[in-house]
Amino acid sequence: MQGVIKRRRSYLKMMRKLTLRKGSFTVDDLAQSAGIPRSTARDWIIRLSDEGCLTVLTPPHGRAPSRYAAISAIPRTACRKIFTAVDGDIVEIVHECLSSACAAFCAKHHAKANPDIRIVRQGTILREFVRMGRYESKVGLWPEPAVAVTGIWQEGDEIIQEIRSVGGPAFSLTGMMSRAEGVLRVDILKGEDATEGCIRTQALRHVIIGIDNTDRLEEGATFALAIALLDYLSELSGTFPIGHHIAMLWQALPEKTAGNSCSSIELAVVPEKLDLIRKAAVRFVGDESVSDGWGIAIKTGFIIPDSLHQYGLRARTGLITCKEARQCARECGIYTYGGQGIIGSLAAIGLAHEPEETIITPDF
Template identity: 40%
Template structure:
């Protein structure tokens, strides 16, 4: 099913490009661009005609080929939706919607939060963490995420919209990177749609102690590592974050900051990505005490949160860090030493906290 949807999106993209250049396309055009047999392409074209994605301009007549055109043409060239993707852990789903507009993301955050309080901005990414099944607790006239279901490696977001958000659903979301399919129908004044995305795995990597008194910076190295890992096919970049731990801890190089990154990845890539991250840190670190910690999945871990709180309010030990990691199914790695594991584990306890909490150790951190 997933491969079929990916092929559908690929072919529609080729059709749009050919039709934009020529004003129309035929089966020979699409076969040449895709490398697929004409018979297979014709099957897809017939399906697109039935779905309403394309229309028949001229029927086939003798040796004259049938001509087709894209049916849905946006009235405006720009889409506010840059990326839409999802991660899944059992019955928990996190939806990521990267926007090109500060105004649009603020609007969506406000509207979605009416029905789901677990909505937050992370830069220009709007994040919604939900359980599968019904979502919106309050009927909202403009924009509702009504239900989320997961089946056969795919996530289905059921959205109900009115006015401007309906335009986003019908004209913008389908062009977002990560959307495999979108179906919508008008029901009275409202538009109801289903957005289909791949069910990816959430992966967080915490790092600490990569610098020394003269060179290096953990935030810079983790950002570089995020660039490296997110360039791999099947990996989607979520975020790069910096947070502070207890400022008076002995042996700190500056303000006792830690960093962690978040990725959405295909499940089969998890082990190779961990190895790639460890190798990269080992090559680039300036410290003999670099540690790394990895959390897979979305489920909240009370022991991890508790340890992070203690690490922000006082001195903690490597034994405490390892105990919290074991109870939370967090993996730890001595890259060049064990001291950095303390900060790496603590950073993963701060994942669901906003930037103002990460920056101020006196502000309570949040649990997912």
């Protein structure tokens, strides 16, 4: 990691010198100045452009290459995406950062400010589950939290997060969050002791899709199909991918293909696209599965009913029939389609919020 940071600093410094000396530069200019392959120079230019450190002055035209100019060594935003989904009176806030360290910092300080917030962090993705309402939180220098969610509520089809912060988080609130994908607007109020802001995002719907029995002993893999499905659905407008989970089920199942694992994916979608997502997911799994017994289950909302959670746990330790699976799905309002695979598909949803280390370890 240190080597990557060092190269980033070195190449960006070189790009700034080229900009000052020539007004702009090309991929070839950087490759020659840095003594690196053209492909490496191009990769670094794309990366730093995505971070907002470079701007494209002129796009390629005929034989004339693109010309770039350095803006700043500091990325325009460390916040890639901020979006929200609603289930009853609970809001899920999903924040995808450029840095896992930034995600860890926010998780630490948000939890310190409000222990009632349920926080899940997976690398650069921070997920927070907050009940709507106002929260009294003091911020400041350590040992006080540097940032806190002090309120969250819904206005029409928008969710408003009220944030109070100092130091680095205040810089992020005022200069970076408004540039994140999914943010509609940020309203800032600077006080004497802290900076406060309201972040407006769309009130999306959370969707969990479970799939299973999509492979055969000699061909296919359910986890791979699940990842492909998430990529496919993410290309549809109005969708925000969240993550992929693998769960190991009952290992003594006689007809299992290999390890008897199922998969689930999570995403947030605009409400009017829910039916489209369902149809697209069923069609994709049906087209790509190499097994005739494939199954899919689709749940709207991130709250897992206790009966569904218990069903998922039972699927890890014993035999469950299709009849039991369909009955559980009906009781929990979950759409299912397909054959024997609906058993594992439903279990995948029931286990989606279990600790990762728990569900990837067989329970026999």
